[in-house]
Every structure is written in C-alpha cells, then in structure tokens.
Amino acid sequence: MTPVVRLDGVGRRFGGAKNGVAAVDGLDLSVERGSFTTLLGPSGCGKTTTLRMIAGFIRPTSGRILLEGADATATPPERRNIGMVFQSYALFPHMSLTDNVAFGLRARRLGAAEVQRRAGEALELVGLSHAAGRKPGELSGGQQQRVALARAVAIEPSVLLLDEPLSNLDARLRVQMRQELLRVQRETGVTAVLVTHDQDEALQLSDTMVILNEGRLEQEGDPREVFPAPANRFVAEFLGYENFLDVPGTGPVTIRPEHVVLSPAGDAAGGPDGAELAGTVTDVTYQGSHCLVGAAVGADRVTSVHPGDDFRPGDAVRVVLPRHRLVVLAETAPAGAR
Numbered sequence: 001m002t003p004v005v006r007l008d009g010v011g012r013r014f015g016g017a018k019n020g021v022a023a024v025d026g027l028d029l030s031v032e033r034g035s036f037t038t039l040l041g042p043s044g045c046g047k048t049t050t051l052r053m054i055a056g057f058i059r060p061t062s063g064r065i066l067l068e069g070a071d072a073t074a075t076p077p078e079r080r081n082i083g084m085v086f087q088s089y090a091l092f093p094h095m096s097l098t099d100n101v102a103f104g105l106r107a108r109r110l111g112a113a114e115v116q117r118r119a120g121e122a123l124e125l126v127g128l129s130h131a132a133g134r135k136p137g138e139l140s141g142g143q144q145q146r147v148a149l150a151r152a153v154a155i156e157p158s159v160l161l162l163d164e165p166l167s168n169l170d171a172r173l174r175v176q177m178r179q180e181l182l183r184v185q186r187e188t189g190v191t192a193v194l195v196t197h198d199q200d201e202a203l204q205l206s207d208t209m210v211i212l213n214e215g216r217l218e219q220e221g222d223p224r225e226v227f228p229a230p231a232n233r234f235v236a237e238f239l240g241y242e243n244f245l246d247v248p249g250t251g252p253v254t255i256r257p258e259h260v261v262l263s264p265a266g267d268a269a270g271g272p273d274g275a276e277l278a279g280t281v282t283d284v285t286y287q288g289s290h291c292l293v294g295a296a297v298g299a300d301r302v303t304s305v306h307p308g309d310d311f312r313p314g315d316a317v318r319v320v321l322p323r324h325r326l327v328v329l330a331e332t333a334p335a336g337a338r
C-alpha cells in the first residue's frame with residue numbers, strides 16, 4: 001500500500017550552507033495509512049521541523065516529500081489536506097465551538113447543511129456537543145484541545161499532524177487526553193503523526209515510534225519491539241535504561257535493573273545462564289517491596305532491583321546478567337563524525 005506520507009532523504013538546514021545547522025539530516029520515513037506514528041526525541045532533535053515540513057510550512061533544503069504517493073515537496077500547506085493540532089490550541093476566541101470547527105469546512109466550500117452536520121459530528125466525537133454554542137475562553141485547557149482536535153479531524157485530512165498537543169495540560173489530564181486522542185484516532189481511522197519528547201506518551205500511542213537525535217533517525221518501529229531492544233546507547237538512555245556495561249567477550253550492553261541478579265560473592269555458581277561479574281555494593285535504597293542496590297563492577301556501575309534487604313555498602317557481590325535479558329548495543333558514532 002502507498003504510504004500516506006513518505007520522506008525521501010529529507011533535510012533542512014537553517015542559516016546557510018557553511019555555518020548553518022542541519023535541523024533535519026537525510027531523513028527517510030514512511031507513514032502507513034491509518035497508523036499512529038510518533039516522532040520522539042530530546043529538545044532540538046528536529047521533531048517540529050520534520051512535522052512542519054510535512055505540513056508545508058517549511059521547505060526542505062534537500063530530499064523529497066510524497067503525500068499519497070505524489071511529490072508534494074513544493075505544494076503549499078493549504079493544498080496538502082492536512083489537519084493540525086498545536087500545543088497552544090490556536091482556536092478563534094470570538095467564535096463559537098461550532099464555528100471554530102466549521103471554519104475549515106467552509107474554507108473547503110462545502111454546503112451549509114454539510115458544514116453543520118460535519119461540525120456537529122466532530123464535536124460529538126470529542127464529547128462537546130452540549131457546549132457547541134460556547135466560546136473557547138469558557139472552556140478548560142483539555143476541552144479547548146478537544147475542540148482543536150475536532151476541528152482538525154472534521155476536514156477528513158489525509159494526515160493529522162499533532163505538535164506536542166498535550167504538553168500544556170497538567171499531568172493527570174495529559175494521561176486522560178492520551179486515551180482520548182487514541183480513541184478519536186481509532187474511531188476515525190485517520191493517519192496521525194505526533195511530535196513528543198515524552199517517551200511514555202510515545203510508548204502508549206504509537207503503532208510506530210521514530211526516535212530522532214540531532215536531525216537523524218536513531219531507531220524506528222513498534223514500541224513493543226523498540227523498547228526491549230534499543231539499538232544503541234542514545235536510544236536506551238532516552239527510553240530510561242540506566243545500566244551500561246562493557247561485558248568481556250560481548251562488548252557494550254544494557255540491561256534493566258529488574259533483570260540484574262545479585263548474590264553474595266561467596267555463593268556457589270548457579271541461577272540463570274548469563275554473564276557473571278564481580279562487584280561491590282555502593283548503595284542500598286529501601287523501597288518497601290524491594291531494594292535498589294547499586295554496585296560498582298570494574299569501572300562501570302550497575303543497579304539491581306533486589307527482592308530482599310540483605311546487602312550493605314561494601315559487600316562483595318556476584319552480579320549475574322541473564323543472557324536472554326542482555327541488550328547488546330551498537331556504538332553510537334559521535335554526531336560530528338557522521
């Protein structure tokens with residue numbers, strides 16, 4: 001099937017060819033019809049620039065953008081059939097909710113009855129039919145963002161672009177709105193691309209998560225495949241891994257604290273098959289149901305979720321990293337060397 005959006009070696013430099021920066025650098029990406037894709041990465045990695053290039057607000061300085069299989073690199077935003085939701089809601093304050101949602105429909109020269117019907121359906125989809133005559137200023141932030149979402153899906157866009165739409169909301173509401181966003185996307189079947197720096201949001205929402213670093217793609221895939229097998233240290237750290245060790249014969253690895261097995265140094269060998277290392281306990285944090293035990297292993301440090309409270313700083317320990325839990329990492333080349 002033709003992807004709804006395809007980026008083909010897309011790059012964007014700001015500030016001239018010599019001294020400028022590459023905000024996005026040779027990005028290849030396909031967004032499948034009906035999927036939820038998230039662009040994830042730290043501040044400055046090029047997420048927003050990528051989204052704005054898909055929308056047509058920014059022109060790439062290299063590569064091509066295809067929408068529905070056709071080259072749209074030079075197509076202006078208003079001819080791309082794209083729905084957008086911004087962090088700042090961007091609603092018209094003087095218009096009713098219905099008129100806000102109807103705005104894009106009227107711009108498409110639909111008949112009055114069709115405009116009313118589709119605006120009504122869109123408000124119903126986000127649970128705001130009862131407030132259709134109100135103005136945005138009378139609504140909470142979460143409700144305003146629902147209106148923005150209704151407005152963006154009402155035009156039945158080829159692709160819905162969401163630029164950190166939940167980051168203005170408080171933590172509890174943000175989690176609720178994630179569910180809401182996913183429900184609306186599933187019910188309408190709209191193809192969605194969301195920008196976020198929040199890994200939990202990306203893990204929860206994505207069919208495909210795309211992790212960017214300094215304008216380049218580090219890893220992409222189903223969260224259920226990416227999370228247990230980060231490709232390199234950058235991705236692993238970004239996803240919250242904290243144990244990074246060099247295992248003799250294996251090289252750089254990471255492993256989640258709940259998979260590291262500790263036992264007193266003198267204990268007979270046994271337990272899971274894996275790399276065995278000698279360590280010294282450096283710190284113990286009591287957490288009720290378990291302890292977090294930090295240990296020095298050569299020049300590295302490893303944290304273990306340990307079921308008991310039987311270790312103290314200075315204890316010599318046997319650290320077992322079960323083979324099937326080890327994630328072998330590729331070295332990340334320094335950005336300047338790529």
Ligand SMILES: Nc1ncnc2c1ncn2[C@@H]1O[C@H](COP(=O)(O)OP(=O)(O)OP(=O)(O)O)[C@@H](O)[C@H]1O
Pocket residue numbers: 014015021022023024041042043044045046047048049050197
């Ligand atoms: N209009 C511009 N002029 C100059 N540099 C820019 C411009 N827009 C973006 N950049 C630079 O491009 C890089 C990527 O920016 P971008 O906004 O795409 O990142 P981001 O991942 O969305 O970050 P954030 O999460 O902070 O919004 C940054 O180094 C940024 O400073």
